[in-house]
Amino acid sequence: MNGAESLVGTLAAGGIRVCFTNPGTSEMHIVGALDKSSEIRCVLALFEGVVTAAADAYARMTEIPASTLLHLGPGLANGVANLHNASRARVPMVNIVGQHALTHLKYDAPLTSDIEAIARPYSKWLRTSRNASSLGRDTADAIVAARTAPGQIATLIAPADAAWGDGGTVVSVPAALRPPVPASDKIERAAKMLKSGTKTGLLIAGNALYGKGLKLAGQIATATNAELLALYNFARIERGAGTLPVTRIPYVPDQAAELLKDFRQLILVGADAPVAYFAHPTRNAVLTPADCEIHALASPSEDYIGALEALASEFPLSGKEMVTEKAERPTLPAGPITLPGLANAIAALLPDGAIVADESMTSGRAMFSVARGAAPHDWLACTGGSIGIALPQAVGAAVACPDRKVLCLTADGSGMYTLQALWTMAREGLNVTTVVFANREYSVLKREFASFGLGAPGARALDMFEIGRPDLDWAHLAKGLGVPSRKVTNLDEFGKALRAGFETEGPTLVEVVL
Numbered sequence: 365m366n367g368a369e370s371l372v373g374t375l376a377a378g379g380i381r382v383c384f385t386n387p388g389t390s391e392m393h394i395v396g397a398l399d400k401s402s403e404i405r406c407v408l409a410l411f412e413g414v415v416t417a418a419a420d421a422y423a424r425m426t427e428i429p430a431s432t433l434l435h436l437g438p439g440l441a442n443g444v445a446n447l448h449n450a451s452r453a454r455v456p457m458v459n460i461v462g463q464h465a466l467t468h469l470k471y472d473a474p475l476t477s478d479i480e481a482i483a484r485p486y487s488k489w490l491r492t493s494r495n496a497s498s499l500g501r502d503t504a505d506a507i508v509a510a511r512t513a514p515g516q517i518a519t520l521i522a523p524a525d526a527a528w529g530d531g532g533t534v535v536s537v538p539a540a541l542r543p544p545v546p547a548s549d550k551i552e553r554a555a556k557m558l559k560s561g562t563k564t565g566l567l568i569a570g571n572a573l574y575g576k577g578l579k580l581a582g583q584i585a586t587a588t589n590a591e592l593l594a595l596y597n598f599a600r601i602e603r604g605a606g607t608l609p610v611t612r613i614p615y616v617p618d619q620a621a622e623l624l625k626d627f628r629q630l631i632l633v634g635a636d637a638p639v640a641y642f643a644h645p646t647r648n649a650v651l652t653p654a655d656c657e658i659h660a661l662a663s664p665s666e667d668y669i670g671a672l673e674a675l676a677s678e679f680p681l682s683g684k685e686m687v688t689e690k691a692e693r694p695t696l697p698a699g700p701i702t703l704p705g706l707a708n709a710i711a712a713l714l715p716d717g718a719i720v721a722d723e724s725m726t727s728g729r730a731m732f733s734v735a736r737g738a739a740p741h742d743w744l745a746c747t748g749g750s751i752g753i754a755l756p757q758a759v760g761a762a763v764a765c766p767d768r769k770v771l772c773l774t775a776d777g778s779g780m781y782t783l784q785a786l787w788t789m790a791r792e793g794l795n796v797t798t799v800v801f802a803n804r805e806y807s808v809l810k811r812e813f814a815s816f817g818l819g820a821p822g823a824r825a826l827d828m829f830e831i832g833r834p835d836l837d838w839a840h841l842a843k844g845l846g847v848p849s850r851k852v853t854n855l856d857e858f859g860k861a862l863r864a865g866f867e868t869e870g871p872t873l874v875e876v877v878l
């Protein structure tokens with residue numbers, strides 16, 4: 365077999381079932397090998413930023429890496445912003461990036477670039493294959509690296525002559541190893557902190573925010589009165605009626621500091637200590653009080669669930685009932701569009717088991733808390749602050765979980781970075797309902813400008829914050845990309861359109877004119 369066939373065979377042998385792709389000439393033999401493989405579903409996206417965010421969300425929902433297929437340096441570079449978000453989400457991912465035949469590099473042909481230099485900042489594992497006989501082994505190593513806890517981005521650069529050359533073999537991939545449980549002194553210190561009676565937060569991340577991990581964290585919180593916290597930029601949280609309440613630290617630094625001001629102890633499980641997204645000339649970057657003791661119970665490369673199991677064994681519930689979110693669906697609002705009204709409508713109509721990909725920005729600040737008592741669901745956030753994630757995230761979540769409804773909440777500015785995702789939703793018939801909050805501006809940037817005391821923005825600044833003139837017509841853009849859509853101007857229409865979206869097979873889009 366040729367190298368490309370060994371690459372694809374090894375991906376399949378390593379349990380990879382999906383490849384989000386945007387290939388080019390240098391990847392043709394890999395395309396040929398994918399063409400013959402019935403084990404890997406290929407999902408084409410029309411921009412690489414869609415590819416990488418879709419692979420990210422797929423991994424958030426399945427804990428299994430997706431592969432990507434990207435064209436040389438420029439293709440990879442187009443995908444880098446959402447690779448940044450994926451690296452912050454700490455997900456597993458196997459990128460396959462084509463390279464010219466090694467014999468071709470000396471010509472410095474137009475598409476030649478330093479691919480390793482582009483990949484390095486976002487790849488915990490990076491290798492350029494040398495020849496066909498090494499491609500299978502390199503692919504297996506990439507999968508092992510991607511699955512190394514908590515999940516890593518592995519980038520394999522596959523030269524065209526390695527792909528078309530003979531002598532490839534499919535290499536078996538060892539089962540994923542469970543990461544190490546933190547040393548006992550780390551667990552003992554956390555237990556001591558929790559027994560002290562001081563106000564303590566358990567700041568959890570990764571797989572501690574859903575399933576077994578969240579239940580264990582909830583047991584500890586119930587038994588000790590600690591509060592479960594998540595960073596604003598969490599990857600995925602299981603929430604809604606019957607789930608364990610987790611408080612999200614707000615984005616706005618003053619609000620975050622206010623929330624955290626009484627905590628004297630913070631125990632981190634896979635999470636970083638909370639800091640402001642940006643520096644400010646006069647405000648603290650660190651969001652916890654100066655005298656707050658911070659202890660990393662489990663670092664990102666350790667076993668969060670193992671750590672929580674060990675800690676929970678010190679805190680039996682002893683008959684105490686776990687506090688869970690009460691079912692609380694708001695009544696469906698009517699009348700003019702308001703942000704609370706939109707939040708209530710979404711919480712009222714959210715289907716059981718929905719996945720919410722949230723980049724609602726300033727329009728959605730209240731949505732997360734309003735939906736706490738809605739039907740049980742998973743919520744995906746933007747982990748790295750690089751906007752343009754939610755639409756492709758919805759693609760990845762829908763491919764990962766075809767039996768669940770996906771709600772994509774996107775602001776109009778953010779949505780424009782990766783609106784090509786709508787085409788993939790249409791092409792693949794994905795059950796995604798997209799809501800676009802069309803406020804015709806980069807609203808958050810106006811707020812940021814004000815937060816620096818820069819006064820009223822002048823005409824040139826306003827031109828950088830306002831995205832009207834011309835107004836984006838999302839309903840038409842969606843139709844042009846194959847997604848049925850509606851523009852709504854009041855809450856009655858919004859409720860109807862949202863409900864219809866959830867009931868429709870395949871994607872729909874609702875443009876909310878604000």
Ligand SMILES: Cc1ncc(C[n+]2csc(CCOP(=O)(O)OP(=O)(O)O)c2C)c(N)n1
Pocket residue numbers: 445724725726727749750751752775776777778779803805806807808809
């Ligand atoms: C890749 C990237 N480019 C630029 C920015 C800077 N930025 C942050 S928010 C924002 C605009 C957000 O506007 P929109 O999505 O419409 O949300 P709104 O603030 O209007 O609610 C921009 C340009 C960024 N975070 N990431």
Ligand SMILES: [Mg+2]
Pocket residue numbers: 775776777778801802803804805806807
């Ligand atoms: Mg906007």
